[in-house]
Amino acid sequence: MSAHSIALAAREAFAAGWAVSGGPMTGRVRIACVEAVRIAVEQADDPQILEATLDLGKLEGMWALLFQRREKLTDQYTAAVTTAWRxxxxxxxxxxxxxxxxxxxxxxxxxxxxxxxxxxxxxxxxxxxxxxxxxxxxxxxxxxxxxxxxxxxxxxxxxxxxxxxxxxxxxxxxxxxxxxxxxxxxxxxxxxxxxxxxxxxxxxxxxxxxxxxxxxxxxxxxxxxxxxxxxxxxxxxxxxxxxxxxxxxxxxxxxxxxxxxxxxxxxxxxxxxxxxxxxxxxxxxxxxxxxxxxxxxxxxxxxxxxxxxxxxxxxxxxxxxxxxxxxx
Ligand SMILES: [Zn+2]
Structure with missing residues (x-):
């Protein structure tokens, strides 16, 4: 496979993993994707590389969801406490x-x-x-x-x-x-x-x-x-x-x-x-x-x-x- 087609396949694998996580698309996820694709191209000889890339997508998606939920919770309770305080x-x-x-x-x-x-x-x-x-x-x-x-x-x-x-x-x-x-x-x-x-x-x-x-x-x-x-x-x-x-x-x-x-x-x-x-x-x-x-x-x-x-x-x-x- 050419470096270009490996990069495409890796991007798809990462996206598939991310989709499984149910997490949001954030700046951090995008950066992680670029990095994962770079590694996949570098280690193209590894037969397990696309699987590993998919796992990275899942991992990053999970963290993105975790931080998004925490942020939402913080906003929700900051508003509730502010109302009670006022x-x-x-x-x-x-x-x-x-x-x-x-x-x-x-x-x-x-x-x-x-x-x-x-x-x-x-x-x-x-x-x-x-x-x-x-x-x-x-x-x-x-x-x-x-x-x-x-x-x-x-x-x-x-x-x-x-x-x-x-x-x-x-x-x-x-x-x-x-x-x-x-x-x-x-x-x-x-x-x-x-x-x-x-x-x-x-x-x-x-x-x-x-x-x-x-x-x-x-x-x-x-x-x-x-x-x-x-x-x-x-x-x-x-x-x-x-x-x-x-x-x-x-x-x-x-x-x-x-x-x-x-x-x-x-x-x-x-x-x-x-x-x-x-x-x-x-x-x-x-x-x-x-x-x-x-x-x-x-x-x-x-x-x-x-x-x-x-x-x-x-x-x-x-x-x-x-x-x-x-x-x-
Ligand atoms: Zn800390």
Missing amino acids: KLIRPRLFRDGLHHLRAQLGLVEAAPDPAAIRAAALAAARGILVSLATTSGWAALRQTIRDALAAGRAEGIVNAVAIAAERVGRIGLDWDIAFDHAYQQLARLDELWSEADTWLARLLDRATTDLGRLLAEQAANGGSYEDMLDAASTLLDTADVNAVAFVVDWALTTGADQGALTLYTSEGVQAVDWITAGDGRVCPTCEDNETGSPWQINSVPQAPAHPLCRCVLAADMNLTRFAGWFTT
């Missing part, structure tokens, strides 16, 4: 805190020093946001975060099964059926409530830092009470609250990693691989964790390694117990 944010919440801050800084007089402004603004922000816990929407926010953690865990479990299935060439996983089943199994997991409280505390911390910084800026620039109120509302009562997006992303990933690790432990898995997403956001710690794979299950580094970490814990696993999740 119900708590009312101008009257800010009123006392802002008046107190302004009185303290004597904003009509000469401005005090920047460090004093920052400290007072941070204290005011803390006072304002701590009061959210006493508002009527707090329970709903807590519930939404708990649900996000459950969804993260369920997805982590499904992902672990998908990876294990891919490793042995088993096809036909119905990711949605698997997710629903895994999610239902977590309905009575009490520890999710204490975890939800931990993430709520992180959310308040982050929002407090953001609000404190904003109020300090306003105070330093001689902003009026109305300016401060406007700025605070713009920061915390919009469709895109930074603190919410940051914390939900981190919480979901943590949930997913915990879900996978708990599953591996209960299934008697011994060795776990740390797999980086290879999306250009991989930090040196994550690279080292990948290079250090496989890890003994009880010594695998804490995952995620950092907020916005996209790494995944992968392992070989007996799939007998999950037969109901496969359509073939």
Whole structure:
């Protein structure tokens, strides 16, 4: 065969594998395809090369689907938590805190020093946001975060099964059926409530830092009470609250990693691989964790390694117990 016809056959094989995975066509898949075709042309003498190329297509498709699902889940819960959060944010919440801050800084007089402004603004922000816990929407926010953690865990479990299935060439996983089943199994997991409280505390911390910084800026620039109120509302009562997006992303990933690790432990898995997403956001710690794979299950580094970490814990696993999740 000519190099050209080998390249064509390899591209077809990769595409066929990718199609079996049910995954989306992404930039990463395209790059992987080009690379797979290059390897196939290079190793054209290997009688198994097209089969190997097809397997690569399946593998890349599985990862593309996994990351697409996680992204969707993150978007979905970021929106849900944002909605619950915004119900708590009312101008009257800010009123006392802002008046107190302004009185303290004597904003009509000469401005005090920047460090004093920052400290007072941070204290005011803390006072304002701590009061959210006493508002009527707090329970709903807590519930939404708990649900996000459950969804993260369920997805982590499904992902672990998908990876294990891919490793042995088993096809036909119905990711949605698997997710629903895994999610239902977590309905009575009490520890999710204490975890939800931990993430709520992180959310308040982050929002407090953001609000404190904003109020300090306003105070330093001689902003009026109305300016401060406007700025605070713009920061915390919009469709895109930074603190919410940051914390939900981190919480979901943590949930997913915990879900996978708990599953591996209960299934008697011994060795776990740390797999980086290879999306250009991989930090040196994550690279080292990948290079250090496989890890003994009880010594695998804490995952995620950092907020916005996209790494995944992968392992070989007996799939007998999950037969109901496969359509073939
Ligand atoms: Zn990472």
